[in-house]
Amino acid sequence: MNRKQLLTSVLAASLLTTALTACSGDSGGSSSDEVTILYRPGSLSDSAISGAQNAFPDAKIKFIKTADVDTKLGAALRTGKNLPSIVTADPIRYAPTASKFTDVSKNGFTPEVAATYLGWKVDLGRTASGEQLGVPIDVGPLAYYYNADAFEEAGLPTDPDAVGRLVSTWDGYRSLAKKVRADDKFACDDPGLLFYYETWSKGFGFYEKSGDELEPDIDNNIGKTAFDRAMDFQSSGLCANVMAYSNDWNSGLSRGEIVGFLQPPWVGGAGLQTAAKKQSGEWRVATATPDGYAAADGSMLMLPKTSTDPALATKVAIWLTNATNQASGYTKNGLFPSALGAYKSPDLTKPQAFYGDQPAASTLADISEKAPRILKGVDTDAINGIFQQSIRDAATNGDSAEAAYDEALEKAETQFGQ
Missing domain, CATH: 3.40.190.10 (Periplasmic binding protein-like II)
Known part of the structure; x- marks a missing residue:
């Protein structure tokens, strides 16, 4: 997620709530083994996109890239049609409609899995009542x-x-x-x-x-x-x-x-x-x-309630954001990881020629771990x-x-x- 995306104006909560509560359907019309991922350009690593189908050979993985994720997601939530299984989004923005999304903590995003990401980043995906609506991607x-x-x-x-x-x-x-x-x-x-x-x-x-x-x-x-x-x-x-x-x-x-x-x-x-x-x-x-x-808090993967198996979709979301994929996402796409294991990866600890052979990513990792939750x-x-x-x-x-x-x-x- 780049700075322009970070500063994009958000939808007013009252308008979003009014529009989405008009929708009662949760089905996106997909089969239980079909996992559709709606994502912004640059929000997922190339390695995650190219490797997902091999990682889940028994599922049908489909990626849909669009610069206007929120508009498409809002329309899908209003109509109950064409809902993605996974979407890059901000749980805070969609907190007023939390009931439309899957609580990933009940579908495989266990405390042990959560502990592999920055704690403050995980917390940003959790509602006041305890539902975990997001799996972390990048931070800034x-x-x-x-x-x-x-x-x-x-x-x-x-x-x-x-x-x-x-x-x-x-x-x-x-x-x-x-x-x-x-x-x-x-x-x-x-x-x-x-x-x-x-x-x-x-x-x-x-x-x-x-x-x-x-x-x-x-x-x-x-x-x-x-x-x-x-x-x-x-x-x-x-x-x-x-x-x-x-x-x-x-x-x-x-x-x-x-x-x-x-x-x-x-x-x-x-x-x-x-x-x-x-x-x-x-x-x-x-x-x-x-x-x-x-x-900055960056993006998360959220799971709208669809006919896709929520446990499968959660597994895919966790895999897409694992330490290996996030480390690759930094070197190739500029996405700084929230997965703690990525900070020890050679992709992040190696000297960088542009920065006079300074291991600049290690500096960024230190900042990420010490930053407060907003x-x-x-x-x-x-x-x-x-x-x-x-x-x-x-x-x-x-x-x-x-x-x-x-x-x-x-x-x-x-x-x-x-």
Whole structure:
């Protein structure tokens, strides 16, 4: 799952619930030995897709690739027709319709199996009443990527541990960014993401627990502090004010103007290593981020209730996400594993030439294991997106931090508050 997918606007829970509760049928019309997997491009490893049929010779495995999984899944749930056996989705988004999905913990995803994945990732697939609706796929450990040659020219340390110590506090990161800026370069790309990532490091997703339920918690000191810090970077000219993967971002990397940024690992393959191809060997990955470790939650495999044997579908989901397939998914598809066994795989422990022979994936594994679980609700990403956009807009309209925050807060509370 790439960053664009992560930031895609989610369906409003009330609309989703209304639409899906109109459906009473659970059958997708498939036979019990037919397992159909609906997935987004890049959300499953190539090895998982190519090897599934051989792994389950007595089943009929069919993969359906689409960029618009949620629309197709929503339509199938409404009509009860063409339901996939397995789908790449976000259990939090579909929590209001949990009864439409299989509890995999009762069909083979035992505590022993669950223990082979990151604990916080497993927890994100569990409902308040204890049903396990998701089998983990990838996660997005947040790291600091930087060009060591550019840092040396700016009089900064180049060793990942030393850079990590600098970036581990906001004051340290600001000092680093100022030195890089003195060379007419940037150690930050998108100030909106600084806000997003700060909330991640606190496990904050604009919700709070109220008994067994989650309620919106939009005007919170964690979010306000994160917003002010991001606005400080933006208003001080320390960020390039470009979004990852945009043409301006690619150009900035290619020209050597953007020499550092905070990002999850999916920035590597088609992003950084493509845009900065000529800088191979100069880049490094630092372990720490300001105020703590952080990771995006990534995707999961969910099992809509169909006529497919749920125990078989659960076995297939577990196999698709095993340590071997997830390790391969990182090296070939940029999906960072949630399966703990993958972290010891040669695919993740080997030196990487682009990062100056640094075993960068081991750094990302350490972050993944130390990151907190984000307390997310159905509208977390949409709320976050409002505040991010306000920060980006302030870069062009000149709004103060106070005005930009107040505008974003009013919009978020109008749309998602209670």
